[in-house]
Amino acid sequence: MEPPEMINAGELVLKRWEPEWAGELSAAVHESLAELQPWMPWATDDYGPAEARAYAEQSVENWARGTEFNYAVFTTVGELIGAIGLMTRMGPGILEIGYWTRTPYAGRGHMTAAVKALTRVAVTLPGIDRITIRHKPANGASAAVAAKAGFTETARDGDHVIRDFRP
Ligand SMILES: CC(C)(COP(=O)(O)OP(=O)(O)OC[C@H]1O[C@@H](n2cnc3c(N)ncnc32)[C@H](O)[C@@H]1OP(=O)(O)O)[C@@H](O)C(=O)NCCC(=O)NCCS
Structure with a gap:
């Protein structure tokens, strides 16, 4: 079970993370800290190129192990506008999607x-x-x-809302 390394999404393209994008990732996170910090524990003030490289390298490893499939999200002219990924941590048969958008590109x-x-x-x-x-x-x-993408609330899990999409 492995998704494609590149997915076309209209005006966007999703590409499996490469460590060489660490500088751009670090810049994107820094620009977005105010919006990320309430929700993403890894988004700290000292997030920099080393953390970004570690994330991208870990993403390559996790992809090979089949546990997570993380993508950088680019515009068709190559601007990094965020990240999205599939995680297997909820168990067999279920894929969980996580995401964030680089602040200057949000709301579009x-x-x-x-x-x-x-x-x-x-x-x-x-x-x-x-x-x-x-x-x-x-x-x-x-x-x-989640709602616009067709996910409907099915449960509450501790302090999280669970929304599902079933084919
Ligand atoms: C959630 C997030 C990824 C959305 O990215 P985005 O590219 O702006 O998303 P879209 O433009 O496709 O849609 C955003 C929608 O949220 C709505 N929205 C924005 N802020 C909102 C708020 N505070 N309360 C309610 N709705 C809000 C927008 O109006 C828009 O809906 P609409 O099209 O019906 O008007 C971005 O806000 C983000 O990165 N947040 C921080 C990280 C995060 O929370 N990730 C998810 C963890 S579960």
Whole structure:
């Protein structure tokens, strides 16, 4: 079970992370810290190129192990506008999607388009019968993205809303 390394999403392209994009990733995170920090524990003030490189290298390893499939999200002219990924941590048959958008590119429908494209691919993977998004109840932007991409609330898990997409 492995998704493609590149996925076309209309005005965007999703590409498996490469360590050489660490500088751009670090810049994108820094520009977006105020929006990321309430929701992403890794988004700290001292996040820099070393952390970004470690993330990209870990993503390559996790992809090879089949545990996570993380993508950089680019515009068709090569601007890094965020990240999205599939995680297997919820168990067999389920893929969980996580995402963030680089702040100057937010509010343009980009992450909704990326989630739709990745979901379309994920449901075709062998043995997968559910795609999930988990978000905090107060995360209105994430809830809006999930709802626009066709995910409906099915449960609450501790302090998270669980939204599912079933093919
Ligand atoms: C969630 C996030 C990825 C959305 O990215 P985006 O590219 O702006 O998403 P889109 O433009 O496709 O859609 C955003 C929607 O959220 C809505 N929105 C934005 N802020 C909101 C808020 N505070 N409350 C409610 N809705 C909000 C927008 O109006 C838009 O919906 P609309 O098209 O119906 O108007 C981005 O806000 C982000 O990176 N947040 C921080 C990281 C994060 O929370 N990741 C998800 C963790 S579960």
